[in-house]
Amino acid sequence: MPMLSDPSVKYSPFPQVPLTDRQWPTRTITAPPRWLSTDLRDGNQAIVDPMDAHKKNRFFDLLVEVGVKEIEVGFPSAGATEFDFISGLVKSGRIPDDVIVQVLTQSREDLIRTSFASLTGARAAIVHLYNAVSPAWREVVFGMTKDQVRDIAVHGAKVMRDEAGKQPGTDWHFQYSPETFSTAELDFSLEVCEAVMEVLAPTPEHPIILNLPATVEAATPNIYADQVEYFIRNLPKRESAVISLHTHNDRGTGVAAAELALMAGADRVEGCLFGNGERTGNCCLVTMALNMYTQGVDPKLDFSDIDRVIETVEYCNELPVHQRHPYGGELVYTAFSGSHQDAIKKGFAANELQNDPHWRVPYLPIDPADLGRSYEAVIRVNSQSGKGGFAWVLEQDQGLKLPKKMQADFSPHVQRMADELGRELGAPDIWEAFKSAYHVQTEKKHFQLVDYEERRATDGTRLLSGTIAVQGQEQSVSGRGNGLISSVLSTIEESFGLALEIVDYTEHALTTGRDSRAAAYLECRTPDGRTIWGVGIDEDVATASVRAVLSAANSAVSG
Numbered sequence: 001m002p003m004l005s006d007p008s009v010k011y012s013p014f015p016q017v018p019l020t021d022r023q024w025p026t027r028t029i030t031a032p033p034r035w036l037s038t039d040l041r042d043g044n045q046a047i048v049d050p051m052d053a054h055k056k057n058r059f060f061d062l063l064v065e066v067g068v069k070e071i072e073v074g075f076p077s078a079g080a081t082e083f084d085f086i087s088g089l090v091k092s093g094r095i096p097d098d099v100i101v102q103v104l105t106q107s108r109e110d111l112i113r114t115s116f117a118s119l120t121g122a123r124a125a126i127v128h129l130y131n132a133v134s135p136a137w138r139e140v141v142f143g144m145t146k147d148q149v150r151d152i153a154v155h156g157a158k159v160m161r162d163e164a165g166k167q168p169g170t171d172w173h174f175q176y177s178p179e180t181f182s183t184a185e186l187d188f189s190l191e192v193c194e195a196v197m198e199v200l201a202p203t204p205e206h207p208i209i210l211n212l213p214a215t216v217e218a219a220t221p222n223i224y225a226d227q228v229e230y231f232i233r234n235l236p237k238r239e240s241a242v243i244s245l246h247t248h249n250d251r252g253t254g255v256a257a258a259e260l261a262l263m264a265g266a267d268r269v270e271g272c273l274f275g276n277g278e279r280t281g282n283c284c285l286v287t288m289a290l291n292m293y294t295q296g297v298d299p300k301l302d303f304s305d306i307d308r309v310i311e312t313v314e315y316c317n318e319l320p321v322h323q324r325h326p327y328g329g330e331l332v333y334t335a336f337s338g339s340h341q342d343a344i345k346k347g348f349a350a351n352e353l354q355n356d357p358h359w360r361v362p363y364l365p366i367d368p369a370d371l372g373r374s375y376e377a378v379i380r381v382n383s384q385s386g387k388g389g390f391a392w393v394l395e396q397d398q399g400l401k402l403p404k405k406m407q408a409d410f411s412p413h414v415q416r417m418a419d420e421l422g423r424e425l426g427a428p429d430i431w432e433a434f435k436s437a438y439h440v441q442t443e444k445k446h447f448q449l450v451d452y453e454e455r456r457a458t459d460g461t462r463l464l465s466g467t468i469a470v471q472g473q474e475q476s477v478s479g480r481g482n483g484l485i486s487s488v489l490s491t492i493e494e495s496f497g498l499a500l501e502i503v504d505y506t507e508h509a510l511t512t513g514r515d516s517r518a519a520a521y522l523e524c525r526t527p528d529g530r531t532i533w534g535v536g537i538d539e540d541v542a543t544a545s546v547r548a549v550l551s552a553a554n555s556a557v558s559g
């Protein structure tokens, strides 16, 4: 039995934070935080084959294009690949003036010195020091007391201060992470951070970045928000610190935790594009930024061409972005199910009619076009789909706007095809089903229009004469009516004994590409009370209506 019937013997509930007057629940996010991408560090350390310099450069350029201003470019002491990439980037002059790079180091003297060496010549840089502070790490990893663990941080901070002093040409910024903050005693995290601040002497003009990692996400996101609010409220010299968040996604709420903690007063968010990072990943910067965007807040990150971002991220990480990943996944704007399709189609139509820029399309929290996605894939058809689905596809693909009642008539044809094929129906499948159901653009039909002409008689009626092939045999035909359609109906009745009564008629210009054709739809009743539909498509709207009558006649004789 791998799962325990009583998990409480092995796992304990996470304790509450002693905060009775928490402020964050009533706050909202009204401005973007400072964003730091750790794709090239936390992301890179979590992939099977860490990126080479080519991939790191490509990712770096992407981050700059997206608008990220703080980029953790690596862990210089990890090895030559990392060191050379970082020092090469610094020397290349490719770091824009408004972008600052950051590097991470353990709090070990040699590693800190190596980290500074990698940044030699940088205009500005952030050196990020970390050591774990929570009980399990203190006891298991370091085998140290609280005081000894605090001293690791203090010693590291002193080395940082001294190394920075040796390279006065660089505008140095310091960041300290009490790693495992999320599972540490809050007062101890505060104690260690205060000790580091004492060494580095930050000021409001030159603050330290205190990064509070949920190294392992161990509780509901409200707990992390409480922890951050508690930390901020109890930190002396708060004005000399930038409070930064670094969440992981072990419980699947890495973004939620960062959002709530931002409401708790943090200033900065670290994360990765599409949530790469250790284990279940870091806070997804795309999701968090676009969550803000859908609340009307400019996140100051630009995902206008999200597919290009995905392409680069997938190439560099050698990991796919999941089809259901918020905002970016291939399927996240796609509705297969009937009621969703119906609502989305109505939503788009309403959006077109209204003169209101506010987005109000059901089931779509964001306009896919804002991210460079087309509407074509929004609705796709399978056996779970409804009328709205194929009607949308026919409209997008063929420009046909089927009358509502005709959609109901065509629906069983599509449903049958979907059930028979047992797969998604593409636009060509639906078009084939449509042509076959209404005898459109096919030679295989009972009545085939060869030619016709129509003239007005002296009594005002219309006279139609022409040639119709009946099962391949051409026949001269003629008829008279009050209008073109009734003259065709009387021709069919007189020539072939087929009496059809018009119930409804609509026509429209086709709207795809540079098409200048028209479509005509005809609802008819047969003498035995059946309702049948005819469709005509032609460059000439009059001929389209003639074809629609013949299409209905073909339906009548084919049963």
Ligand SMILES: CC(=O)SCCNC(=O)CCNC(=O)[C@H](O)C(C)(C)COP(=O)(O)OP(=O)(O)OC[C@H]1O[C@@H](n2cnc3c(N)ncnc32)[C@H](O)[C@@H]1OP(=O)(O)O
Pocket: 042, 045, 075, 077, 078, 079, 104, 105, 106, 107, 108, 111, 130, 131, 132, 141, 142, 152, 179, 215, 278
């Ligand atoms: C939560 C995070 O994501 S933190 C970032 C983690 N990222 C990485 O580790 C990627 C890059 N790291 C590396 O390439 C390697 O770890 C190196 C080259 C930096 C160091 O390698 P090694 O010297 O073999 O040390 P290793 O990483 O295994 O660490 C083990 C030692 O460092 C100590 N240590 C670990 N973290 C820290 C820290 N933040 N500060 C000080 N000491 C630390 C451990 O207690 C252990 O000490 P011990 O040998 O006395 O038991």
Ligand SMILES: CC(C)C(=O)C(=O)O
Pocket: 042, 104, 130, 177, 179, 180, 211, 213, 214, 215, 216, 246, 248
């Ligand atoms: C080094 C820190 C910020 C980290 O990656 C973590 O704790 O997850």
